Amino acid sequence: MTRVRRSRYVCFFCDDFPFLDVGLLLRGTVEPVTVRQLYVLSILRGEAVPLSADEFDLATSTPSDDWVEAVDEEAARRLARKGVLLSDENDSELDTLRARHESLERVGWNLEAALYYFLSRWRGIDMRRLAGQDEASDLLPPTDEAVRALVDHLGPPPSAFSSVAAPLAVRELPLVERKGELYDVLLRRRTTRSFDRAAPLAQWELAVVLRYVFGYHGYVPLLGHVTTLKRTSPSAGGFHPIEAYPLIMAVDEFDPGLYHYNAAEHALELLAPLEVDEARAAATAFVCGQTYFGDAHVLLVLTARFDRAFWKYRNHRKALTALVMDAAHLSQTLYLVATELGLGAFVTAAINNADIEERLGIDGYREGVLAVCGFGRPAAEPSPFDPEFLPFVPRETARDDVPPGTTHE
Amino acid sequence: MPLPYEVTVNITRERAHDLIIRLAEDRALRQQFEANTQAMLSEYGIDVSPGTLPEHVILPDPDAIRDFLDMAETRILPETASPLGFLALFITIGAMPLLARDHPVVDDSG
Numbered sequence: 373m374t375r376v377r378r379s380r381y382v383c384f385f386c387d388d389f390p391f392l393d394v395g396l397l398l399r400g401t402v403e404p405v406t407v408r409q410l411y412v413l414s415i416l417r418g419e420a421v422p423l424s425a426d427e428f429d430l431a432t433s434t435p436s437d438d439w440v441e442a443v444d445e446e447a448a449r450r451l452a453r454k455g456v457l458l459s460d461e462n463d464s465e466l467d468t469l470r471a472r473h474e475s476l477e478r479v480g481w482n483l484e485a486a487l488y489y490f491l492s493r494w495r496g497i498d499m500r501r502l503a504g505q506d507e508a509s510d511l512l513p514p515t516d517e518a519v520r521a522l523v524d525h526l527g528p529p530p531s532a533f534s535s536v537a538a539p540l541a542v543r544e545l546p547l548v549e550r551k552g553e554l555y556d557v558l559l560r561r562r563t564t565r566s567f568d569r570a571a572p573l574a575q576w577e578l579a580v581v582l583r584y585v586f587g588y589h590g591y592v593p594l595l596g597h598v599t600t601l602k603r604t605s606p607s608a609g610g611f612h613p614i615e616a617y618p619l620i621m622a623v624d625e626f627d628p629g630l631y632h633y634n635a636a637e638h639a640l641e642l643l644a645p646l647e648v649d650e651a652r653a654a655a656t657a658f659v660c661g662q663t664y665f666g667d668a669h670v671l672l673v674l675t676a677r678f679d680r681a682f683w684k685y686r687n688h689r690k691a692l693t694a695l696v697m698d699a700a701h702l703s704q705t706l707y708l709v710a711t712e713l714g715l716g717a718f719v720t721a722a723i724n725n726a727d728i729e730e731r732l733g734i735d736g737y738r739e740g741v742l743a744v745c746g747f748g749r750p751a752a753e754p755s756p757f758d759p760e761f762l763p764f765v766p767r768e769t770a771r772d773d774v775p776p777g778t779t780h781e
Numbered sequence: 782m783p784l785p786y787e788v789t790v791n792i793t794r795e796r797a798h799d800l801i802i803r804l805a806e807d808r809a810l811r812q813q814f815e816a817n818t819q820a821m822l823s824e825y826g827i828d829v830s831p832g833t834l835p836e837h838v839i840l841p842d843p844d845a846i847r848d849f850l851d852m853a854e855t856r857i858l859p860e861t862a863s864p865l866g867f868l869a870l871f872i873t874i875g876a877m878p879l880l881a882r883d884h885p886v887v888d889d890s891g
Binding site: 387389390391392394395397398399400401402404407409411420422423424 | 788790791792797818822829833834835838849852856
């Protein structure tokens with residue numbers, strides 16, 4: 373007899389949308405009706421799945437804290453395959469879903485955070501395919517016509533500037549100018565989308581980036597163990613649960629391949645040797661076909677060790693936000709260190725998380741991918757995707773650039 | 782007076798959108814639909830009790846279905862509202878790739 377229980381990693385919602393009256397459709401008539409559809413957001417499957425009223429009844433009448441015998445085995449199996457019920461049946465798909473549930477519980481995933489994280493992961497997305505472009509060639513920038521069509525369709529975007537409608541007072545601040553290396557680097561920071569493939573990075577450049585962005589520079593012992601670490605970027609609780617996995621394509625004295633940065637040893641651990649072309653193909657696939665990033669000398673996959681972060685922030689609604697912030701801080705520090713070295717950097721959230729996790733051999737539950745950064749030697753010519761920035765002067769620029777129909781009050 | 786038929790619909794917005802487009806544009810699917818109605822409906826998560834199927838299924842004129850789609854398409858599959866939709870648009874502004882509909886993730890670097 374099959375035993376089942378309901379996973380607590382599900383949410384239900386109901387959605388209405390227009391459809392055709394099926395009875396009349398089969399009799400030659402178009403008549404709009406409203407369909408009211410139940411869905412389950414299944415974290416175990418990472419997707420929303422439609423649910424019938426009977427399935428909803430079965431789901432809500434099955435306990436989540438106790439295993440019970442399935443009355444209707446076929447219905448229970450169907451609901452288990454949708455990631456709603458857990459089943460003890462010997463079946464590889466159901467085993468996988470049950471193992472995911474157990475990982476979520478063991479690691480201490482909060483329901484709302486897990487819902488967002490696991491339903492926003494991508495697999496197999498390629499922007500070139502979605503844009504109707506050749507997947508074997510470079511991603512092309514949009515035509516002026518396409519941009520015009522977009523603006524025609526959506527209308528102009530909201531103003532670039534924000535101000536309070538009726539402030540009690542407005543006090544202008546002095547237009548300060550600072551000199552020095554830090555300010556110079558901050559002002560030179562920008563995203564690079566064009567890399568010089570003919571000029572590999574030196575090993576020391578790779579080492580500097582890893583040491584000063586992802587390396588540790590201090591620690592605090594607690595009960596005899598290293599617990600709190602210090603990097604050049606902040607981290608919630610001092611846990612620094614973000615790991616870096618370099619995908620090396622062009623660094624002197626390094627074979628191309630997928631590595632893990634072991635910050636304790638300041639060393640690279642080889643996970644998979646690759647030919648250069650294989651590494652570039654993997655890089656482009658990681659970033660959903662953004663070929664200009666696939667041209668970088670080094671990609672850095674940023675993962676979160678959820679089990680370390682959630683050890684303290686167990687079932688915590690804010691823990692995922694803190695992890696995303698950690699990754700974002702590291703990407704900004706990467707930009708600054710790369711800029712100081714005369715290199716270019718980038719970061720992107722448009723990534724195929726699930727595919728990358730498979731390549732890295734991580735499960736996505738204990739450790740999962742949050743973002744991809746990269747860096748390399750910039751090419752002389754910018755990418756056609758690169759904007760040309762004009763100098764921005766506070767007050768002057770904002771006042772000269774008021775879109776028609778809007779005012780700054 | 783409603784006709785006495787029993788229909789259970791269990792379909793996502795995306796599948797509903799796909800079915801309506803195909804009923805308007807795909808002649809082969811229309812023929813299959815008229816010849817093997819119950820199986821085709823079932824494939825889309827729609828169950829019609831056999832006793833309530835008409836003796837001869839006749840689909841509406843494709844233009845009538847197109848008119849319905851023109852009127853209702855953005856409500857069936859809103860560009861950004863649906864958490865369920867598959868990617869149907871890929872648009873870019875300037876240097877920033879933007880995926881619309883189901884995948885509102887922006888490469889927010891600049």
